[in-house]
Amino acid sequence: MARILVVEDEPSIQELISVTLTRTGHDPLRAPDAETALRLLQAELPDLVLLDWMLPGQSGIDLARRLRADERTRGVPIIMLTARGDEQSKVTGLETGADDYVTKPFSPRELAARIKAVLRRQKPQATEDPVEIDGLRLDPATHRVTARGQAVVLGPTEFRLLHFFMTHAERVHSRAQLLDSVWGDHVFVEERTVDVHIRRLRGALEASGHDALIQTVRGSGYRLSCQKE
Amino acid sequence: MARILVVEDEPSIQELISVTLTRTGHDPLRAPDAETALRLLQAELPDLVLLDWMLPGQSGIDLARRLRADERTRGVPIIMLTARGDEQSKVTGLETGADDYVTKPFSPRELAARIKAVLRRQKPQATEDPVEIDGLRLDPATHRVTARGQAVVLGPTEFRLLHFFMTHAERVHSRAQLLDSVWGDHVFVEERTVDVHIRRLRGALEASGHDALIQTVRGSGYRLSCQKE
């Protein structure tokens, strides 16, 4: 039983999908456009998003991009569902971060099978819970970071970067991995950009009394560790 | 860079797929039938399996079933690749445990994008295990070396060198072999350079109380051994 957000403007198709989902033991959440979808996502994360490419207002592919860019929604699988069956569209859709791409007209049973396949793969994903290491506390819900009670001010990217480090502490991450996990694998930015953000993050942490939390591993990348070396 | 097992009996398609994979930075492993595939899987698990439905002998769908039944191979993603485009086949394929289902004729670019999408889901895996010998501990994940709890500081090359020695302990390695395995077979450096790095590595280890761990075998090379001679 999974909650599935269905973003689809055509009522008849919306209905068809919802019925299919219900019949296969899922729980459909309907949204006729990207804005509604975003609002629903604000409240609660679904287990999967079924996304129409063509939508009134913001397009489905744009929505997909936004979902992939946001740390919070990054882990949610997306299945693109659209009339655009050409190769370029498929590649674009998948490159953007969709987990599967189904063309209309589609068979409800195939869709159900694909949903099942994607959900089966779904990993136990990153927690929404606050993380705390060495007196440093990060709360994804409130989007706040505190060092022994005192607030630490971070930009969005620094926040995501720190969140990633804290949920994957002690391990070394290459710049490529960080770009992949924090920026998203579809964007293209210089690897050195990571260095700069590391520096900004370090600056903010040091201002709060946390020295050497983020360490450089020459030739490999960076690591967050509470044990100083 | 992922190892991908391609199970496909038609040579021209096999070739097409392999070329596509190589071009997209993957490493194709070819198998013309299920039996060969099983043999290859015995030796080493690939990161993904591309599976043709119709094969001489045991069919692809049977192979998929076997892979899903075996604990060892259960986690490996499968993409079905076949001419059977009917709904029933798709559903069966996906129900069996395939992660995606692509019908022939397929576009190489779409295939590449789908492979990427499946691998993306799979990512956090295959972490290298720590090695420990005689109180000396090397962990590739954290990129740390400790001697009975105390940190050992090493440069990148020394780290790789020690890692190689620890994973190939008790065996003598010539300078040429070391250059090959630690430096990479394409670079050209003097053999004597190895000596210098051995010295640096020895220095770092001795500072942590590990004497004579790396032994010289005159005329042949070096060896890491916990039993002093």
Add this chain to the structure above:
DNA sequence: AGGCGCTGTCACTAAACCGTCACCATACTG
């Protein structure tokens, strides 16, 4: 429109690291 915060990139600096050499020590050879 203007200000502001955030971001990605660049150029420059600082530091770590690497490969090589020259010279010394040691082991083997006859």
Add this chain to the structure above:
DNA sequence: CAGTATGGTGACGGTTTAGTGACAGCGCCT
């Protein structure tokens, strides 16, 4: 035991890699 081959060692210059400050572009808010 002298001679030679092989490995050990300290130092050095060049190269690679990371740190840093500055800056222009962008979106957003007022």
